[in-house]
Amino acid sequence: MPSEDAKALMEAATDAVILIDQTGRIYAVNHAAEDLFGYTQAEFIGSDVSRLMPEPDHSAHAGYLARYLQTGIGHIIGRGREVRVLRRDGSLVPVALSVGRIAGSAPPRFVGFLRDVSEQHRAMAAIQNERDYARESEAVSLRSQSRLMAVSRIATMGEMAAGVAHEVNQPLAAITNYARACERFIAADPPALDDIRDCVREIASETRRAADIIRDLRNIVKDKRVERLSANLSDIVRQVQPLLEADARAHDTQLEFALAEHLPSVMLDNAQIQQVLLNLARNAMEALATKSPATRRILISTRTDDQGAVEVSVSDNGPGVDACVVDRLFDPFSTTKASGGGLGLAISRTITQAHGGSLSHHPAEHGGACFTIHIPQTHSDPA
Ligand code: ADP
Numbered sequence: 001m002p003s004e005d006a007k008a009l010m011e012a013a014t015d016a017v018i019l020i021d022q023t024g025r026i027y028a029v030n031h032a033a034e035d036l037f038g039y040t041q042a043e044f045i046g047s048d049v050s051r052l053m054p055e056p057d058h059s060a061h062a063g064y065l066a067r068y069l070q071t072g073i074g075h076i077i078g079r080g081r082e083v084r085v086l087r088r089d090g091s092l093v094p095v096a097l098s099v100g101r102i103a104g105s106a107p108p109r110f111v112g113f114l115r116d117v118s119e120q121h122r123a124m125a126a127i128q129n130e131r132d133y134a135r136e137s138e139a140v141s142l143r144s145q146s147r148l149m150a151v152s153r154i155a156t157m158g159e160m161a162a163g164v165a166h167e168v169n170q171p172l173a174a175i176t177n178y179a180r181a182c183e184r185f186i187a188a189d190p191p192a193l194d195d196i197r198d199c200v201r202e203i204a205s206e207t208r209r210a211a212d213i214i215r216d217l218r219n220i221v222k223d224k225r226v227e228r229l230s231a232n233l234s235d236i237v238r239q240v241q242p243l244l245e246a247d248a249r250a251h252d253t254q255l256e257f258a259l260a261e262h263l264p265s266v267m268l269d270n271a272q273i274q275q276v277l278l279n280l281a282r283n284a285m286e287a288l289a290t291k292s293p294a295t296r297r298i299l300i301s302t303r304t305d306d307q308g309a310v311e312v313s314v315s316d317n318g319p320g321v322d323a324c325v326v327d328r329l330f331d332p333f334s335t336t337k338a339s340g341g342g343l344g345l346a347i348s349r350t351i352t353q354a355h356g357g358s359l360s361h362h363p364a365e366h367g368g369a370c371f372t373i374h375i376p377q378t379h380s381d382p383a
Contacts (some may be wrong), residue, residue, distance in 0.1 A: 266375050
């Protein structure tokens, strides 16, 4: 039996303490061991320590001890590790176990300290679950965002079809005219070869113009993966500029750009931000339909603030946002249009928020509406 001091030390310990002799027989335990295992002192004393172990350690323990006594090489002795122990009620508990040889004991005796770590396990599992859940919901949200984007892109392009058709028709009409002129120059006697050459060159250049418009369109409608790269907001606006101009011409609207030259780059999904711009410009054009063509005006501008955040605004001089919708402008399905889906602004806000940014509305100077996409510099974590 341990001395009175050793006993007091054992009882003061919050870890379970178990002392065994060289055969594995328990000869002392503290109260914490009783609490951990559910056995009383009387039940512990004299029993084999392997009763506290599940298989395979239960059967192997006598072998571990024998090997240590022969070779001095311990399985657990002298090192700590995490194991599972068997309680009286048959349940298993994870414990941090450290076993040491009692100095000077001959034949050797051993002391084991066992700390219940099930609480840490539960906490770790909860953290892991939360991480898994966060990862899964992020993946789901990215997937549904991509699907929404694809639908919304195609819807926007449908709305822009009039402008685009008009734009493609112009080079086609020019090609037809040059082809007719060619016929005349060929029929002349002698054929006007220089004029024919000029016409053919013009036909080639008009064909390129039509092809460029179609390429821009395809780039936007293509179903793209969500992908964030370091990008300059002014460049992103420039990429959709030809399409917006075509749309504006078809709606007799004057479109102006004020693009800052040296914007800091931010992490952006190019296609998504272009989608938001197209949505905002479409809304502005639709709002301007009530005004006379000569006065319709839209301004798209970019800027940075002193925190390095970048902004792009789309403002118009239309009638402004109707009071009946202004409070729920960004809610899905809120629309004042007979044929409107009311999804454009909701999707646009979701996209900007997924970039760590915001989309806001302010009344514009002359009574129109101004929508601003704000993207902070610090958000550099690609999804
Ligand atoms: P939809 O265009 O299909 O109605 P949105 O979510 O894009 O859906 O827009 C919601 C509503 O916000 C529109 O119906 C319109 O009343 C209002 N709105 C959006 N942009 C403007 C704007 N530039 N000027 C005035 N009202 C606007």
